[in-house]
Amino acid sequence: MNGRRPAKTSSSDEPLEFFKVYLPSFSSHQLLIPLDFVKHFKGVVPKDAVLKDTTGRSWPIRIAEVGNKLFMKSGWRDFVIDHSLDFADLLIFRYNTDSVFLVKVFGKNGCRKELTSRINRPVAVMKNEELADEVNETEQNQRRPVRACKRKFSELNIRRMENHVSQRDSQFKTKPEFVGETVRKCSSETYAMPKNPHFVSSISKYRMRTMYIPTPFLKTNRIKLNPDEEMIVRDQNGRTWPTQIKETKDGRFFLSSGWIEFRKKNLRLGNQCVFEFVLGEGNTCSETIARVLPRGLKIEKNHFVVKA
Structure with missing residues (x-):
């Protein structure tokens, strides 16, 4: 090449x-x-x-x-x-x-997907005072069987299907049809919230060893997590840290092994961090993208959907 x-x-x-x-x-x-x-x-x-x-x-x-x-x-x-x-x-x-x-x-519905604005989209926010009670809870895990779900089609079959190469002529629109603009630049005044499900967490002393995932956030977005499986945390520079999904006896989920290493490399006390969930089939999630918000950024109230 x-x-x-x-x-x-x-x-x-x-x-x-x-x-x-x-x-x-x-x-x-x-x-x-x-x-x-x-x-x-x-x-x-x-x-x-x-x-x-x-x-x-x-x-x-x-x-x-x-x-x-x-x-x-x-x-x-x-x-x-x-x-x-x-x-x-x-x-x-x-x-x-x-x-x-x-x-x-x-998309899976057969219709063309367009870029849509990332701004003013719902976001779940966790506050320090609302998290304090979590550290007093036991983090002893209760293993639960993972239910096998039927797949409509396998990834292997899709990969085989991809080998087809088409040279068929088709009309391709190149004229701009902006539905919305994705803003990537961060400043103290604006920030482009992700389109995927996400929540904001304030990094306090309670978040030093574990990272709890808001239960209402998971329920609202119908996200499925499997205890004891791996969750990849990716920072805004593309670096990855493997963590482990854990579940408390009362059904709350948090990130354990590997979280400390990620936090030491990326986060400081008082930081606000956006956690964007990358969903797979059946709304399962094995990867989250973490981005630190600019200091001084004020998130408007219409971003707040869930306070965990």
Whole structure:
């Protein structure tokens, strides 16, 4: 693979296309480019490319080779977060000769997904004084059997289906159709709240060893957590810490092993932190993205849905 631009990607004048079904466990941090699609480049693949969605917004990415496979890596995670990709969302990639991938995103309902504003979305907020009683509760875990749920389709079958590469011509809108704008810059006045389910926690002395997840937040969003399973906590720079989900006798969930390491590297006493839950099939969650809010930021009351 080298950085030269391919003069011609196909013997046909039809655009090169492929689709991917988004599976968080495989594609949340990098995206595999189908081998049959890569063959059209005849060994000349750009290292740097751009993803452009139907609103006209662009995301620079880096294409890297791992073994004998090519992945969209650096920059892909930003695209995932900004589009709030969910399990089984369908993405159609159309490539042009300027190292640009035009991307359409469809939800499980079959309709195209659009960027929507992250501002003024509901957020659950935990206050220090409301958390104080939690530390007095025992953190002895009560193991409960995990119920097996029937999957409508397996991830393996979806991955096999993804191998199909389409060169069929289709109309692709490039004219901006802004539904809302995702604001990424943080300041003391504004902050872009995530689109995915999330809550805000104030880091107090009670949060030093464990991190409780508000029960009303879980119930409101119908999020399912499995005790004793791993929860990946990812910081705003993409670094990850494995933690363990624990459950108290009265049914409350908290993050245990690994939380201290994450807190030491990222949080200070008094910080406010947004925890965004990345949901998989059946509203299960095995990853949360943690972002520290700017100091002095005032969150409007209409963001408060649950006070745990």
